[in-house]
Amino acid sequence: MAERPMLSVEGLTACYGAVTALNGVSMSVPRGGICAVLGANGAGKTTLLRTLSGLKRAESGRVLLDGADITRLPAERHVRHGLAHVPEGGGVIAELTVEENLRLGGLWRAGRRDRARSAAEVLELFPPLRERVSRPAATLSGGERQMLALGRALMARPRVLLLDEPSLGLAPLVTRQIMRMLLDLRAERELTVVLVEQNARSALSVSDHGLVLNQGEVAMAEDAGRLLADDRMRHAYLGF
Numbered sequence: 001m002a003e004r005p006m007l008s009v010e011g012l013t014a015c016y017g018a019v020t021a022l023n024g025v026s027m028s029v030p031r032g033g034i035c036a037v038l039g040a041n042g043a044g045k046t047t048l049l050r051t052l053s054g055l056k057r058a059e060s061g062r063v064l065l066d067g068a069d070i071t072r073l074p075a076e077r078h079v080r081h082g083l084a085h086v087p088e089g090g091g092v093i094a095e096l097t098v099e100e101n102l103r104l105g106g107l108w109r110a111g112r113r114d115r116a117r118s119a120a121e122v123l124e125l126f127p128p129l130r131e132r133v134s135r136p137a138a139t140l141s142g143g144e145r146q147m148l149a150l151g152r153a154l155m156a157r158p159r160v161l162l163l164d165e166p167s168l169g170l171a172p173l174v175t176r177q178i179m180r181m182l183l184d185l186r187a188e189r190e191l192t193v194v195l196v197e198q199n200a201r202s203a204l205s206v207s208d209h210g211l212v213l214n215q216g217e218v219a220m221a222e223d224a225g226r227l228l229a230d231d232r233m234r235h236a237y238l239g240f
């Protein structure tokens with residue numbers, strides 16, 4: 001029998017007033033899978049992540065996390081179910097220190113000792129953050145801030161991580177570091193990742209699967225390697 005997907009999306013539709021931003025989107029990501037979500041500006045990528053994490057209401061369709069229907073739950077319950085969302089720009093709080101930002105990510109978790117253990121584990125994963133733990137986030141570089149955003153999301157010990165444009169504004173070398181971290185996280189924590197990226201080539205290089213959105217609909221859903229090699233796709237949707 002096939003293993004149950006960690007994340008399963010069935011016919012998801014979401015609107016802003018008269019604008020249908022997502023129209024019947026379906027996708028499935030296995031446990032420990034990395035799925036790139038690609039597409040032009042306005043294709044619906046951010047709306048997909050916001051709808052998956054409960055920040056945006058779905059008009060219709062279902063989101064199943066490890067088989068549990070989370071579609072209508074409020075956003076904070078999504079976190080409890082093991083789904084963490086890192087929005088575009090990371091959303092770290094510049095005035096707070098690295099440590100304080102991390103603690104925010106673990107706030108809903110029960111024990112103080114448990115939270116401290118998580119923070120220590122996260123700092124272990126990101127040595128540059130460990131060295132800057134008492135500094136305000138405002139003093140971090142773009143790459144370090146993105147690490148902090150990732151680290152803060154990991155404080156909730158998610159099973160599924162939703163990442164919106166983690167490479168935005170970062171130099172190619174730093175982008176590669178962030179992408180490699182996703183592979184490490186998958187290996188160490190069996191994390192399942194949905195990765196929204198403008199940088200299609202770098203996203204596909206660490207993904208198993210790719211989904212191309214076009215005007216709110218799935219234009220292609222393919223093995224990542226095959227998408228990278230598909231000329232028609234590269235010209236039509238990926239811009240290279």
Ligand SMILES: Nc1ncnc2c1ncn2[C@@H]1O[C@H](COP(=O)(O)OP(=O)(O)OP(=O)(O)O)[C@@H](O)[C@H]1O
Pocket residue numbers: 016019020021039040041042043044045046047048
């Ligand atoms: N808050 C909003 N109010 C009204 N329309 C919106 C809103 N947010 C997004 N849209 C519209 O929904 C559609 C999908 O937008 P979305 O931001 O999800 O696309 P995207 O693929 O993430 O684009 P980008 O790569 O530019 O971030 C677009 O037509 C956009 O104009």
